[in-house]
Amino acid sequence: MMRVILIAAALLAAVVVGIGSFVIYQGASSTEARAFGDPFTLVDQDGKPVTEAAFRGHPSAVFFGFTHCPEVCPTTLFEMDGWLKTLGDEGKNIRAYFVSVDPERDTPEIMKSYVGNVSDRIVGLTGETAKVEAMAKSFGIYFRKVPLEGDDYTMDHTASVLLLKPDGDFFGTIAYEENSQAAIAKLKRLAGA
The missing domain is CATH 1.20.5 (Single alpha-helices involved in coiled-coils or other helix-helix interfaces)
Structure with missing residues (x-):
């Protein structure tokens, strides 16, 4: 007992x-304040250095993809631009980023042209392969090169948009093909975070 x-x-x-x-x-x-992801140094579409500080002081929407993407990436970028336009002044403090998971092909010049054809609110980020890989992995982004016929390849990758609070902490995600009203509601909550 x-x-x-x-x-x-x-x-x-x-x-x-x-x-x-x-x-x-x-x-x-x-x-x-707890930031999401590790410190990083990449370059923007103008070739200027960008660090994790870019994700501080304002809410951020961050999407990882690549310019040779046939459907998911262009669709998501067009949707992001549309969501931000719909929010208008309510979302003016949200900054949006498109981070390449294919830096071998996605130079700053290519990123500038690609993103510029979609939106003036989204900033393209790229850099040295090892730095991009480390940054993406620290944000929990899955990606891998998938060989195609010949010497070509495509990239398999996470298709969600990451939402970060002004302190850089994780706020949530917007899934690929998520209902537009739900995505805008999440961005409104993010803008007020």
Whole structure:
């Protein structure tokens, strides 16, 4: 009987310590700004250096894709531009980015032309392959090169738009082909974050 009491007391103590640790962690993490992803250095469509600081001080919508994408990327970029236009002044503080997961082909010049044909609100980002790979992985973005016939290839990649709060912390996602009204509602909430 005494053994059962000791085991029960030990379990109760473990639960109390666990709950206390969780409460302390939640209290500390709710007051500290926590950025999503690791620090990075890429270049924008004008060849200027861009770091994680670009995702601070304002809400951000970030999409990872590539310019040779046949459907998902151009569709998403057109939708992002449409969402931002629909928001008007309500979304004026949201900055939008298109990060290439195919930096071998997506030079700053190509990114500028590609993104510029869709929107003046979206900034293209690219860079050295290793830096792009590290940045994308730190944001939880899946991507891989898929060989095609001949020497060609395509890229398989995460198709969601990441939403980041002004402190750089994760806010949510907009899924590929998500209902436009739902996407705009998420962006409105992001704009107020």
